[in-house]
Amino acid sequence: MFREKKVLSRLEKMLDDGINGTFEESAYDETKLSKLETKWLRYLTTSKLSHLKTEKERATLKELVSDISHQTRTPISNILLYIQLLEEQPLDEESRGLVSEIRDQSEKLSSLIDSLVKMSRLETGTIQLTPTEGSIAELIDSAAGQARMSADAKNIRIETEEPDFTANFDSKWTQEALFNLIDNAVKYSPEGSEVRVSAQSFEMFVSISVSDNGIGIPESELQLIFTRFYRGREVREQNGVGIGLYLARQIAEEQGGYITAERKVNGSTFKLYLPK
Secondary structure, eight states, X not given: OHHHHHHHXXXXXHHHHHHHTOOOGGGSOGGGSOHHHHHHHHXXXXXXXXXXXXXXXXXXXXXXXXXXXXXXXXHXXXXXXXXXXXXXXXXXXXXXXXXXXXXXHHHHHHHHHHHHHHHHHHHTTOSOOOOEEEEHHHHHHHHHHHHHHHHHHTTOEEEEOOOOOEEEEOHHHHXXXXXXXXXXXXXXXXXXXXXXXXXXXOSSEEEEEEEOOSSOOOGGGTTGGGXXXXXXXXXXXXXXXXXXXXXXXXXXXXXXXEEEEEEOSSSEEEEEEEEO
């Protein structure tokens, strides 16, 4: 009975050390352990080595993405500058069309790199979100304001509400998430239509809805659209890299919230839930 209690006590200590991240193989003499304890020791040792390997790979990825971002920003900025200079020259119609295409592709590459950097920082934990109590009305106003230029270009109205309640969220990154939802709604809506941003308060969450009258989302794609680089069949010809919705969901989940997507008769509705 005493030996069994001793074994259980040692097993419990091993488990506690594993949970707390303080497990050290050298603290246990394998020659003095039972068969069960020896297996437990090997399991925890393997788990720690796996964790250390994962952390090393994460640090390497973080460094790689940082290097890529640093090394590409200047060349892309220079390309866009030269494009601007070309646009000021007296070009024929065909040449002006080619310059415009170069600008579109360069801006797309710049957007992709920015998105990859944000994604990497979120996934590696480089960015720590700090939720604080904030105004939902101000959040909606800021995110919608960012999207108004692209909406005006398509004569799309962005209708917003001014709710008087609050929620807990990281202001900067939640604004990024909501902007991604509104920007997508504008991007995939027809000219002259309307995008509506509204909010509703529940017992534990605040819901911000972004509704459009666009092409809608097939039932089979409702979950796929939140995965990295996924582009729906109906939108593959549109500009975009397939990261915006993934980033939005990551940002929401990092602070205890979530995002849902719903089909409508005409268009779709995305809902961002933020904890109170």
